[in-house]
Each structure stands twice: as structure tokens, then as C-alpha cells.
Amino acid sequence: xxxxxxxxxxxxxxxxxxxxxxxxxxxxxxxxxxxxxxxxxxxxxxxxxxxxxxxxxxxxxxxxxxxxxxxxxxxxxxxxxxxxxxxxxxxxxxxxxxxxxxxxxxxxxxxxxxxxxxxxxxxxxxxxxxxxxxxxxxxxxxxxxxxxxxxxxxxxxxxxxxxxxxxxxxxxxxxxxxxxxxxxxxxxxxxxxxxxxxxxxxxxxxxxxxxxxxxxxxxxxxxxxxxxxxxxxxxxxxxxxxxxxxxxxxxxxxxxxxx
Numbered sequence: 001x002x003x004x005x006x007x008x009x010x011x012x013x014x015x016x017x018x019x020x021x022x023x024x025x026x027x028x029x030x031x032x033x034x035x036x037x038x039x040x041x042x043x044x045x046x047x048x049x050x051x052x053x054x055x056x057x058x059x060x061x062x063x064x065x066x067x068x069x070x071x072x073x074x075x076x077x078x079x080x081x082x083x084x085x086x087x088x089x090x091x092x093x094x095x096x097x098x099x100x101x102x103x104x105x106x107x108x109x110x111x112x113x114x115x116x117x118x119x120x121x122x123x124x125x126x127x128x129x130x131x132x133x134x135x136x137x138x139x140x141x142x143x144x145x146x147x148x149x150x151x152x153x154x155x156x157x158x159x160x161x162x163x164x165x166x167x168x169x170x171x172x173x174x175x176x177x178x179x180x181x182x183x184x185x186x187x188x189x190x191x192x193x194x195x196x197x198x199x200x201x202x203x204x205x206x207x208x209x210x211x212x213x214x215x216x217x218x219x220x221x222x223x224x225x226x227x228x229x230x231x232x233x234x235x236x237x238x239x240x241x242x243x244x245x246x247x248x249x250x251x252x253x254x255x256x257x258x259x
Contacts, residue, residue, distance in 0.1 A: 014167040016077070016218050023069040027248060068219040068246040074100050074205060077166035079224065080107065080214040081243060084254055089144055092240040095198055095214075096153070096224055098171060105205050108142035108151060108194040111239035113227050118193055124150050133178045134188045138227055142194030153192045155225055156180060168221030192228035215251070219243055 071078060080095040095107040118126070119135035125148050134152075142151065152174045154162070159180060162173025180186035200208070208214055223246070226239055244255035 016166060017067070017220070020067045020069055020218065020220070024067070065222045066220050066242075066246060068217050068223060068243045070247055070251070071216050071218050074105070074209070074216050075218075076100050077169065077218075079110075079217050079219050079243065081217055081240060083213050083215070086213060089141070090198075092237040094239050094243060095143075096165070096169075098151075098165060098197075103202060105200045107198045108140070108153075108196075109198065110140055110142075110153070110192065110194065110224060110227060111237075112141035114139045114141055114195065118150075121150070121193075121195065124148055124195060126150050130174050130178055133181050134174075134191055134193070137188050137191045137193055139193040139195055140227055142196040143198035145197050145199045147196035149196065151194045151197065152177065153194065153225060153228065154186075154190060155221060155228075156186050156190075159186070166221065166224075169224050190225075190228050192225060217243060217247060219246075 082093045094111045097107040159173035160176035162170040244251040
């Protein structure tokens with residue numbers, strides 16, 4: 001168990017990351033217990049001493065940049081991972097949830113980079129200065145609703161007009177980012193534009209999750225914004241596979257079967 005002073009040293013600013021640490025620690029303990037059970041048959045019969053090889057608390061001062069784990073319900077900033085059997089526009093999609101509540105829920109697909117860059121998206125609703133400044137930025141298919149509209153995802157906390165989705169991930173603020181690009185304080189390839197979005201009426205998303213259409217997870221900003229820098233260097237299913245693999249267990253097996 002953590003002491004109060006230990007908690008003060010390991011709780012990061014993002015509570016989601018702290019939750020991810022707890023999940024990782026619990027999984028580590030389970031793996032260690034299973035390993036010990038297999039390595040020594042006598043452990044089934046003899047009571048262990050207090051320090052007889054049982055797993056101690058895992059060192060949490062260092063935590064991986066990339067992390068993901070399943071959660072039980074959709075929350076602001078969580079990701080939906082399409083069921084491996086789902087076809088159509090959401091085949092192997094990873095959807096970042098931008099709004100969740102009693103009303104309409106919305107999200108954008110973040111792993112479906114389109115051919116070309118923002119320079120080639122001439123038929124979208126984007127101002128010319130933005131299109132010029134972010135000409136080299138990646139554009140992802142965001143969903144089937146209002147496909148002519150663009151949203152911008154990024155990691156810059158000082159861009160005016162942006163809204164924080166989770167710590168380290170922001171949406172909007174394209175004009176503020178444009179000014180930062182002009183000041184050479186932000187590189188345009190670190191922004192991910194999404195074209196269109198996904199929407200669910202009240203109750204619809206819960207029903208789809210109950211049917212197994214989506215798996216719900218919490219993921220690190222580094223995974224969510226991967227295509228902001230990787231662009232089309234990664235396949236559409238690359239992020240889908242990597243999040244499932246990072247989640248481990250049965251999810252990793254699904255990823256292995258569909259690579």
C-alpha cells in the first residue's frame with residue numbers, strides 16, 4: 001500500500017495517468033503471482049513468510065510514455081476502439097471522444113490519415129491563412145458527419161482559443177497556433193486535422209458498447225496524437241493494433257490475430 005508521502009511523490013498532474021499507474025501496478029502484481037505459482041509447487045501448500053518472494057510494490061517513479069488500459073464507461077477524452085469485426089467507415093477505427101453527456105456525444109477518428117496534407121484539402125471549410133500555414137499538416141478522416149468541417153488536435157497548451165480534452169491534448173485554437181507557427185514556437189506537422197466527426201444521439205453509444213461494437217479505453221497523449229507527427233508513415237490499423245497491444249491480456253491477443 002502507498003503511504004501518504006509516497007502518493008504525493010507519484011501522483012502526476014493528470015489523474016488519468018495516475019489511474020493508469022494503478023492499473024499497471026495491479027497487472028504487474030497479478031503477473032508476478034502467476035509466475036511464482038508456476039515456478040514453485042510448494043507454494044500451494046506452505047504458508048509464505050512475510051518476505052518470501054511475494055511481489056513488492058512496483059517502482060512507479062518512471063512511467064512509460066505510451067500507455068493504455070480498458071475502462072468501464074465512456075468519459076471525456078477516452079477512446080473508442082472498434083470491434084475487429086466492424087466494417088465500413090469505422091473499420092479498425094480509434095475515436096477520440098470530444099464530448100460525452102446526457103445530450104449528443106461526439107468524437108473524431110484519429111487513425112485514418114487521408115492522402116495528401118491540408119494543402120490538398122481545398123474543398124474543406126478552412127480559412128486561407130490556416131490552409132497556408134498548416135499546408136504540411138496531416139488530415140485524418142474524422143467521421144461521416146459534416147465531412148466538409150475540419151477540427152485541429154494538438155499538444156500546445158498556450159494556443160489561444162483551444163480547449164483541453166485531456167492534459168496534453170487540445171482541440172481548436174487554429175488561429176492561435178498559426179501565430180505560434182509564425183513565431184517559430186510550434187511546428188505545423190505537430191498538428192492533426194480531422195475532417196468530419198462521429199455523433200451519437202442519447203443512449204445510442206451505450207447500446208453500441210453493450211453490443212460489443214466498441215471497446216472503451218483511456219490512452220496516453222502520445223498515442224492519441226501519434227498521427228500528428230507520423231502522418232501516413234503508419235498504416236490505418238497501426239494505432240488500433242498498438243493500443244490493443246498496450247492494453248495487454250485478451251486485447252493483445254486480438255491485436256496479434258489481426259495484424
